[in-house]
Amino acid sequence: MDFKSLEAAIWVDRLGSFKAAAEALRMTQPAVSARIFQLEEMLGAQIFYRSGKRVSLTPVGVTLIDYAEQILGLRETAIAKIKGHNxxxxxxxxxxxxxxxxxxxxxxxxxxxxxxxxxxxxxxxxxxxxxxxxxxxxxxxxxxxxxxxxxxxxxxxxxxxFEMALICPAHLISEQGGRVDLKALPPMPIMTFSRNTVPHAILGSLLSREGIVHHRVCAMNSVPTIIDMLCKGVGLALLPVEVIRHHLEQGVLRIMDIGLRLPAxxxxxxxxxxxxxxxxxxxxxxxxxxxxxxxxxxxxxxxxxx
Incomplete structure (x- = not known):
């Protein structure tokens, strides 16, 4: 049972797959699989349940990971003390x-x-x-x-x-601004961050509260991509105001007055x-x-x- 095999087991557990662990350890996936197989052969027991691309710990695996973290933690402590780590x-x-x-x-x-x-x-x-x-x-x-x-x-x-606002391309509303009724706008995508994020939840709550169903919510995990699509007139977006400050100052994008201040x-x-x-x-x-x-x-x- 060597340190590298224990480290491989820990990272497979943390990231939930052999592929992700291999990327984190800068190894090939077969190399990580071989280390886990060697551990299982030595222990005479299965460490992980395999289900498609995802893996989870067996009861033996839970015990092994507990000891592996302690062992590797002691190793780091020993190295730090011996080398006078700063x-x-x-x-x-x-x-x-x-x-x-x-x-x-x-x-x-x-x-x-x-x-x-x-x-x-x-x-x-x-x-x-x-x-x-x-x-x-x-x-x-x-x-x-x-x-x-x-x-x-x-x-x-x-x-x-971070203050949040509904943003649109400048051509969609007049420079003088004024209240915008989302229900009156033609159907269009409204972009924001991934589905497991606060902005996505804020947008979903807003549309639900207003009874708006004709606008599509598009989830993206890239701020530059959302801004680029906004500038090209693809639709609307719920974003932190700070990330589009430059575009607001240039007049390329505008903040929509929808009649309420969104939660920060x-x-x-x-x-x-x-x-x-x-x-x-x-x-x-x-x-x-x-x-x-x-x-x-x-x-x-x-x-x-x-």
Missing amino acids: EEHGIIRIGAMETAVHTWLPSLMCAISEKYQHVAVDFDVNVSDEIQRKVLKGMLDIGFYIGATNSPMLTETHLCD MECVAGRLVKHGSNVVEDIVALAVESIERTRGNASSPILPSG
Whole structure:
């Protein structure tokens, strides 16, 4: 039973498939399968149930993973103590949703690079639910996501609120603005983030409350793609105002006055309560400063009243 085989088993469990584990470990899928097979041969028992492309732990697998995490944790502790490890010369794993990537995250990255010149940052751009899951699993050191989980396992710091608005191409409404009745508009797609996100839930609630069924909700996980389609007149979109600030200032896109202020999205920084890293806490503080600096340098577009 070697470290690499145990590590392979842990990553298969964390990511739910041999293919995903192979990508995370930068190995081939057959190599990961071979390591798991060797473990099962040695133990004389099956570690994973296989069902199509997904896998899940058997009772033996649950026990193995528990011990494997302890073993690999002790290995890292031993290496750190023996080598006199300094966390300011390591890797910080950060997960962030796309809204942060397209607003204040570049400023934070500059601040980290300036203060911690020997720290490498691995970024994982993902939806909030997935970021939360990876932070809880110990796969990320810090997660920037929407909506506090209030989990006892996490420390969560409020970072900012992202104002939400329904956006349209400039030609759809007059420059003078005015109230827009969604029911009166011809059927068109309304784009927003993936189905397991807060914006998608906000949009679904809005349309349901207004009894609107003729507009199609299209889920996408790429901010640039949504904006590009908006600019090409494909339809409408529910987006954080900050990500289209430049397009608003240029007059390419406009905020629709639908008669109400949509709920803002709260962005938080989450990390494990027991992470024990001063660098992690300092990066959260740098994130707060970066947001204040970024927003202080930008002119705030005026949202329609309602």
